[in-house]
Amino acid sequence: MNFLLEIGTEEIPHWMIPSALDQLSKLDLLAAAPSLEATPRRLVVRASDVPERTPDREEIVKGPPISAGEKAAAGFAKKQGVDPSEVKPTGGYYELRKRIPGRRTIDILAESLPAAILAIQWPKTMYWTGGKTGPRFIRPIRWIVALLGDQIIPFEIAGVKSGNITRGHRQLGSSSIPVTIANYESELRNNFVILSAAERREKIRAEASACGAKVAQASACGTKIDPDLLETLTFITEYPTGIRGDFDPAYLELPAEVLTTVMRHHQKYFAVESSPGILAPHFVAVMNTSRDPDGLVKKGNERVLRARFNDARFFWDTDQHKKLADRLDDLAHVTFQAKLGSYKDKTENVVTLVHELAGSEHAQRAAMLCKCDLTTEMVKEFTDLQGVVGGLYAKAQGEPEPVWHAVYEHYRPVGMEDSIPETPEGQIVSLADKLDTLRGCFSVGLAPTGSKDPFALRRAAQGVVKILVEARLDYRFDQLATGDLRDFLIERIQHYFREVRGFKYDEVNAVLAAGITTLADVEDRLNALAQIRPTENFEPLAASCKRIRNILKQAQFQPNGAALKSDLLEAGPERDLAGRLAAFVREGETDYGLRLLKIAAFRPQVDLFFDKVLVNAPDPNIRANRLTLLSNLLSEFSTIADFSEIVTSGDQKQ
């Protein structure tokens, strides 16, 4: 049978809808797989092939032992409410095979749906009826359609009875539409609700693109379809329609970053480019209605945008009255963190750190200016433009390119997907800023605990790692961080190489266990290791290394610097191995890839050694000499990666 559930609500916040649908996909519909859809005003579950009823089943109820007699059996039958003839002696006991009839699915769903609907987890819920003990949901539930075949599944939530009446678009549709499962989606469409999110998304994309294409000079330009904005618009509309709006080209004198932020974040408009990287004086707004018959919507949106742009221009002009450099003292009044002082204190730390990191004078100047935009009107209004605004102001105020560029990009990378600053000055200022935040917070006990990370220190640490690796900066890791912060950064290093760069976890562990000089060096060693990993000799050799480690551990061998005594070496595999190792040390191969290849090529000698030579020799001198040989071998092999960390086919996956 076909199943339809529509939970009709007041407008649900767009970003919560996907998770709610995901939870509804786990609704128990007796083996039928549900399909899901949603608009801001409705969550919809549909399924076909829902069984009409659950199958009958049999339950065996054990009664008294046969030895208790027929009277006891009759009593048992009476208690079970059956005729005594149904109670049968089996295996020493009386027993009743009870037939439990299956239930109608409609009855089961009528019972289970209210609780299942109210069990949806939302980031924040409300109550709206029945006082504080009333049901909680994301927004008030106003209607429910619940159908199985042509029957209504009867239940009630928050005083709303389920039925077969849905509602259309708030302005364009009817507020009372009887539906069947078959005509549900088409009836909604007749009432200006496009149920399918995919269809709404494509409608927005197509119409927004068409609006922009008309004004673009190059075919690759036009409407910039921001994916996050597209998703938002898909879930704040039931009947999206794109319209083009225009603004005075004079506003194009404002930086594109500011214009785009106003359009995208404040007004939910798509920006339009006339040629690559050049904004056109147009935007695309997406209405939640079918048309703009008198052009009033276009006019209204243009008016709002004009006011916003005027504000931005006002902020820009006002802010120019006080240069960035003159705002440094004002930062004393902006708290960075109660225990760590003001942004002025922070700025001083960052400047010092940039100096310590051998940053150029430009980098030090950028460090001094980088937080000054926090006191500007523009950043107070558009907080997500911090840094960018500072950079633009520094440029307008005649700072040299390396300085303003560094200020502009010193918050990057904002996330794992974001790229690092492009310029050396930007890299060093960003590194110093983040490192200072981390050091400061760790020094006053504000390290993240569990999932709590109010100062976004994980993100800062991730940025530090990304910059050090991708800019191939030459700082020794141990000089950047010690103690808990070092451990915290190592976690982020592991995360970065595993999740962002796709190295296997044991490769990352092996390389880190061999020590860290610079992170660029870690990257080189990982690349070399990952390349050698699939070759035939590598994993067996790694297994041998593990064996050597265990032997040394069992023998409690402490390398005491004693040289290998060649006269104690047995001719054959032992002497061959020692000779080969000596040659390897002499060659001193520094290229990681070649060195690993040469190490892997030791495999036959190592295998032969273990095959033919008894490490645990009766003569203590010979034994000690063999252990020394193995210890030397292991330490020569472990300069790039500690192979004993490599998980080989013989290991259990950790």
Added chain:
Amino acid sequence: MTDNFQETVFKLKRYWADRGCIIQEPYDVEVGAGTMCPETYLRVLGPKPYRVAYVQPSRRPADGRYGENPNRLYKHQQLQVILKPSPDDVLDQYLASLEAIGIDLLKHDIKFEEDNWEAPTLGAWGIGWQVMLDGLEITQFTYFQQCGGMDLDLVPAEITYGLERISAFLQGVESVYDIQWAPGFKYSDVRLADEVEFSKYNFELANVDRLWRLFAEHEAECKELLAAKVPLPAYDQVLKCSHLFNLLDARGAISVTERVGVIKRVRDLAVGVARLWIDSAATEPRPLGSGLEAA
């Protein structure tokens, strides 16, 4: 013909009067928002239904722009509607109120965008939306959940219309100062001097030391009135403290670290008043009802 400012206000008041609201006049102590008036803050508490609408001039000292910004005002006018409990068709009623002031919904774009409201100094918060009309925020809609730190018995709907924005929209003017208030009078004729002088006062002239002293005096007065168990006079003192807090804030006299502490001082008073109101409402008969049945 397009309505002037006061006609729009008359129509909204008429609309809500026809739906069972008491039409109140503005409260006569400075407030930052219509929510802070006792008609909202206290009446939403307790089990009795209430319906009220009023225009409230709302003072936000930090928002003043010396009359130079076309959209930002130190004092703006809100039309505040409280429907307790919230009727099931409350959003439809709200949309019809827009029709009543001449907005043809078939020719405009309306969106309800998530915007939850919170007033830390009042221990109050709610769930709701900002209502967007052709990309312009014209209304804040909130289902109150807590007030004075207490869960509410009957969830009220609060509808707060931004009257200047709506009027500027209806009249198609770019600056609030160009709004026609009454025949022959523009918004600037009525209010510009106010904006200029109060911006000067709020940002430059207000005596910070004296404001702190006044804050302490009103706080002390409030505590005595709470002890005397008179919630309404005590609440006026809360509003005084709240306004002084906003003034000190505009003067940049409250550091980030102090801020939390001062907010807590105001909230403790506000919560005290709310508790007292609930407790005394239980023992003394009060004209709380409006003849509407509780849902």
